Amino acid sequence: MVCAGIFLVVAGVLTYTIIRFRARRDDVREPAQVYGSNQIEVAWTVIPILIVFVLAMATARVVSAIQNKTAPANALQITVVGHQWWWEIRYPALGIVTANEIYVPVSTPTNPAPTFLKLQSADVAHSFWVPQLSGKTDLIPNRTNTMWIDPRGEGTFLGNCAEYCGTQHANMLLRVIVQSPQDFARWAASQRENATAGAGTAAGRNLFLSLSCVNCHTVKGTGAAGTFGPDLTHLMSRETLASGVVPNTLENLRAWVKDPQVIKPGNLMPDMQLNQRELDEVVSYLSSLK
Amino acid sequence: MATINYIPERVSEQEARISLPSKLHEWLVTVDHKRLGLMYIATSLAFFCVAGSFAALMRAQLAFPNEKLVPPDVFNRLFTVHGTTMVFLVGMPFFAGLANYLVPLMIGARDMAFPRLNAFGYWMFLFGGILLYFSYIGGAGLAGHGTAPDVGWFAYSPLTERAFSRGTSTDYWILSIFVSGIGTTASAINVIATVLCMRCKGMTLPRMPLFVWLMMIVSAMVLMALPPLTAAQVMLLMDRYLGSHFFDTQAGGSAILWQHFFWIFGHPEVYILVLPGFACASEIIPVFSRKPIFGRAAMVGATVAIGFLSFGVWAHHMFSVGMGPVSNIFFAASTMFVGVPTGIKIFNWVATMYGGKIRFDTPMLFCIAFIVHFLLAGLTGIMLAVAPFDWQLTDSYFVVAHFHYTLLGGLMFTLFGAVYYWFPKATGRMLSETLGKWHFWLLLIGFHMTFDTLHFAGLLGMPRRIYTYAPGRGWATLNLVASIGVIVQAAAVACLIWNIVRSLRKGKPAGNDPWDAWTLEWATTSPPPEYNFAVLPEVRSSRPLWDLKHPEDPDWKYE
Numbered sequence: 088m089v090c091a092g093i094f095l096v097v098a099g100v101l102t103y104t105i106i107r108f109r110a111r112r113d114d115v116r117e118p119a120q121v122y123g124s125n126q127i128e129v130a131w132t133v134i135p136i137l138i139v140f141v142l143a144m145a146t147a148r149v150v151s152a153i154q155n156k157t158a159p160a161n162a163l164q165i166t167v168v169g170h171q172w173w174w175e176i177r178y179p180a181l182g183i184v185t186a187n188e189i190y191v192p193v194s195t196p197t198n199p200a201p202t203f204l205k206l207q208s209a210d211v212a213h214s215f216w217v218p219q220l221s222g223k224t225d226l227i228p229n230r231t232n233t234m235w236i237d238p239r240g241e242g243t244f245l246g247n248c249a250e251y252c253g254t255q256h257a258n259m260l261l262r263v264i265v266q267s268p269q270d271f272a273r274w275a276a277s278q279r280e281n282a283t284a285g286a287g288t289a290a291g292r293n294l295f296l297s298l299s300c301v302n303c304h305t306v307k308g309t310g311a312a313g314t315f316g317p318d319l320t321h322l323m324s325r326e327t328l329a330s331g332v333v334p335n336t337l338e339n340l341r342a343w344v345k346d347p348q349v350i351k352p353g354n355l356m357p358d359m360q361l362n363q364r365e366l367d368e369v370v371s372y373l374s375s376l377k
Numbered sequence: 378m379a380t381i382n383y384i385p386e387r388v389s390e391q392e393a394r395i396s397l398p399s400k401l402h403e404w405l406v407t408v409d410h411k412r413l414g415l416m417y418i419a420t421s422l423a424f425f426c427v428a429g430s431f432a433a434l435m436r437a438q439l440a441f442p443n444e445k446l447v448p449p450d451v452f453n454r455l456f457t458v459h460g461t462t463m464v465f466l467v468g469m470p471f472f473a474g475l476a477n478y479l480v481p482l483m484i485g486a487r488d489m490a491f492p493r494l495n496a497f498g499y500w501m502f503l504f505g506g507i508l509l510y511f512s513y514i515g516g517a518g519l520a521g522h523g524t525a526p527d528v529g530w531f532a533y534s535p536l537t538e539r540a541f542s543r544g545t546s547t548d549y550w551i552l553s554i555f556v557s558g559i560g561t562t563a564s565a566i567n568v569i570a571t572v573l574c575m576r577c578k579g580m581t582l583p584r585m586p587l588f589v590w591l592m593m594i595v596s597a598m599v600l601m602a603l604p605p606l607t608a609a610q611v612m613l614l615m616d617r618y619l620g621s622h623f624f625d626t627q628a629g630g631s632a633i634l635w636q637h638f639f640w641i642f643g644h645p646e647v648y649i650l651v652l653p654g655f656a657c658a659s660e661i662i663p664v665f666s667r668k669p670i671f672g673r674a675a676m677v678g679a680t681v682a683i684g685f686l687s688f689g690v691w692a693h694h695m696f697s698v699g700m701g702p703v704s705n706i707f708f709a710a711s712t713m714f715v716g717v718p719t720g721i722k723i724f725n726w727v728a729t730m731y732g733g734k735i736r737f738d739t740p741m742l743f744c745i746a747f748i749v750h751f752l753l754a755g756l757t758g759i760m761l762a763v764a765p766f767d768w769q770l771t772d773s774y775f776v777v778a779h780f781h782y783t784l785l786g787g788l789m790f791t792l793f794g795a796v797y798y799w800f801p802k803a804t805g806r807m808l809s810e811t812l813g814k815w816h817f818w819l820l821l822i823g824f825h826m827t828f829d830t831l832h833f834a835g836l837l838g839m840p841r842r843i844y845t846y847a848p849g850r851g852w853a854t855l856n857l858v859a860s861i862g863v864i865v866q867a868a869a870v871a872c873l874i875w876n877i878v879r880s881l882r883k884g885k886p887a888g889n890d891p892w893d894a895w896t897l898e899w900a901t902t903s904p905p906p907e908y909n910f911a912v913l914p915e916v917r918s919s920r921p922l923w924d925l926k927h928p929e930d931p932d933w934k935y936e
Contacts, residue, residue, distance in 0.1 A: 089759075090756035090757070090759055090760055091756075093756060094752060094753065094756055097723065097724075097727070097752055098749065098752065100727055100731075101727050101730075101745075101748060101749065104727060104730045104731045104735075105730070105735065105745065108666070108730060108731065108732060108733050108734060108735050109734075109735055109737070110667070110734040110735055110736045110737075111734070114734060117667050117734075117927075118666075118667050118668055118732060118733050118734045119668075119732065120668060120669055120930070120932075121668060121669075121671065121732060122669055122671070122672075122673070122935060123671050123672035123673065123674075123675065123725075123728075124672070127672075127728070128672050128675040128721070128725075131720065131721060131724045132675075132717065132721055135716065135717045135720045135721075136714075136717055139710075139713040139714055139716060139717060142713055142759070142763065143706075143709065143710035143713055145763075146706065146709045146710070146713075146762075146763045146764055146765070147706040147709075147710070149763075149764075149765045150702050150705050150706050150709070150764050150765060151702045151706070153765060154701070154702040154705070155702060171541075206699075210535075210540075210541065211533075211535050211536040211541055211632075212533055212534075212535070212536070212632055214697060214772060216772075216838075216840065218769065218837075218838030219838075221768070221769075222697070222765065222767075222768025222769040222771075223697040223768050223769070223771060223772060224697055224699060224768070225697050225698045225699060227626075227632050227633065227698060227699070228535060228626035228627070228632055229626040229629065229630070229631065229632065230632070230633070230699070232698075232699035233699070245838075245850065246838075247838075247840045247843070248840070249697075249771075249772040249773065249840045249841075250533070250697075250772060251453075251529050251533065251536075251772075251841070251842040252536065253453075253527075253536060253541065254449050254450050254453060254527070255449060256453075256842055256843060257449065257842075257843030257844045257845050257846065258845075260847075352448060352449055352450075353449055353450055
């Protein structure tokens with residue numbers, strides 16, 4: 088607002104000057120030579136200083152209001168860990184570990200339920216940004232940052248990594264799903280469970296556990312306990328694969344396991360070189376992790 | 378007084394008939410400030426075309442969602458090399474060139490203080506630049522591929538550590554800036570020494586043209602701003618090869634330390650880039666308004682103030698790293714205060730035009746557009762200084778649009794204005810006004826198509842440095858318009874190149890003083906001879922040529 092006002096005034100004077108003081112073709116005399124005026128200089132130094140002072144005070148108020156807010160007792164605590172190029176989401180109090188999709192309860196004026204986030208990084212600097220919920224805060228290795236969100240409406244809100252973090256920075260996507268408190272409780276309860284392998288997936292399960300998949304991925308209730316890649320315990324409960332690049336469909340899952348470098352070139356999951364049968368078995372096992 | 382005795386004799390016939398190889402040899406071994414100046418300018422314009430075409434490639438990739446034209450690793454190299462080139466190999470050397478060419482002429486000297494250091498500086502800059510591009514061939518990346526750096530021009534740690542940046546591409550980035558930085562430092566020392574020691578009789582500091590004043594301030598800033606970057610780069614090299622852990626977070630180093638080092642260089646750097654633009658505008662606007670600059674002393678004071686304040690605002694690039702509220706508020710306030718001296722400069726330029734008789738030749742058109750762009754960029758800058766606003770918009774396309782407004786809308790427009798204004802002096806021929814107007818209007822339209830729209834993409838949540846984006850987030854149309862704008866801008870630059878090529882051969886002869894200007898460079902021939910002036914001039918005011926042209930009403934009466 089202030090900026091728009093300043094622009095209109097200065098641009099107005101400039102336009103007037105350009106039109107009013109055009110050189111006429113026949114006029115060869117030089118205009119009056121004016122060298123300046125101390126009064127005017129003082130005026131257009133002091134007035135901007137006053138404007139800046141007011142702006143700075145207003146900024147200070149908002150900054151301290153945001154940064155000095157402390158978490159109320161009922162606030163949901165989440166830890167977000169940035170990885171090249173996905174998000175690890177932990178709910179320490181609830182014992183949940185998931186990836187790339189953050190579920191939080193809606194906050195209403197009568198029943199405020201803000202979510203406080205602890206932000207960390209496992210490798211390089213990232214930045215947490217869900218534009219419709221709040222500004223950015225960086226995830227920096229060797230450091231814990233904090234921020235909070237207070238979503239007032241249910242729905243899905245898209246976000247991105249906002250600090251350049253390497254090859255697939257563009258596809259380090261993120262979504263926040265804001266639900267009613269009941270739905271959120273139901274989701275949390277199901278996520279706490281161990282993995283339940285579906286019928287007829289034993290071959291796939293054994294194959295999965297015998298491959299180096301387990302070095303990077305965790306499936307709760309099995310021997311797979313890697314932490315380098317996303318937790319797969321409830322893989323099929325997520326909306327997307329590869330940190331938001333493609334929808335989580337059977338077809339995409341299969342393509343992803345077959346060669347992750349096609350869907351997200353440069354990402355850190357290698358092509359496991361599975362043959363057709365192995366691929367079928369692993370995918371059928373993964374797709375049973377509801 | 379009507380006879381201006383600074384003009385030397387015509388070049389002799391013999392001198393004009395030198396063979397091509399010996400001419401080239403002359404350019405290679407020259408220590409003449411004018412030749413070196415032109416070499417700087419030509420080289421930086423060449424780099425400008427290369428880095429500009431990189432930008433065009435990136436815009437082509439981003440024109441549509443999910444496009445597959447440029448793969449991610451290539452895209453990341455493009456924006457890294459684009460940014461590094463534009464800052465270190467275009468912005469800084471272009472104005473090093475202008476300063477080289479103009480400062481001795483404007484202060485009535487025969488050359489720079491250290492001609493050989495001057496040549497050394499140019500060659501360091503050139504080879505530093507070549508080193509950056511050589512990485513495309515020589516930088517051994519993974520699996521033996523040649524690879525250019527892909528860590529961004531800001532090279533945030535720990536992405537630059539060996540754990541995340543294997544191969545040698547990051548080393549090329551470090552060394553090329555390092556080497557060209559030696560050249561920049563040499564040229565800064567030279568400008569300061571020249572201004573302080575080589576002024577002609579009567580050219581007191583208060584009488585110096587604003588261009589010279591600003592170049593001296595910029596040079597001082599270079600000397601203060603470059604060392605932190607150089608130091609950080611040395612530390613990074615030590616991390617990568619000698620086992621130190623300054624920025625190595627896996628061994629307890631600090632990622633934020635790099636950011637502090639980088640931005641305490643990086644923010645003054647923004648002003649180092651843009652103040653020379655101010656310098657050109659401060660020469661061009663008075664001449665085409667037919668009035669002296671309004672508030673000379675205030676202009677110099679405001680520049681010094683900008684110089685000082687610019688060293689106290691660096692962490693406004695870091696509002697999102699999680700500093701405490703006190704630091705955030707301090708840097709928000711200090712950043713807003715830079716707006717005050719910048720505002721003073723804008724007001725003074727407008728006041729210079731007010732009451733004048735404005736001639737709308739191409740250089741002036743570029744300068745008027747510059748004022749408008751810089752005004753807008755300054756205001757979006759104030760918006761970004763409001764820290765909570767910045768949390769939303771930093772690292773988004775809003776910031777991309779903001780700083781391209783300052784660096785293209787501000788710097789590039791004055792840069793082109795300067796080309797049109799001083800080309801006649803350097804070559805003895807005028808650039809075509811018709812082509813100049815085409816150049817200006819196409820550039821203006823293309824610039825606004827590209828960068829106005831990108832503000833809105835940023836407001837809609839589009840982050841920076843992404844090689845692609847999914848449809849359905851409201852960014853597609855804006856990006857398409859922005860990309861089309863690039864085509865228009867490229868056409869504008871083509872007009873300039875054609876204009877230069879054409880005018881060099883058959884441009885209208887310029888004469889010594891085609892713009893009826895007031896500073897000393899117009900008192901000698903176009904192009905000036907090697908020794909600049911037949912007799913060293915003697916001045917009595919800040920507009921020596923006005924005094925000569927208007928003996929009935931000279932400036933020195935009012936000093």
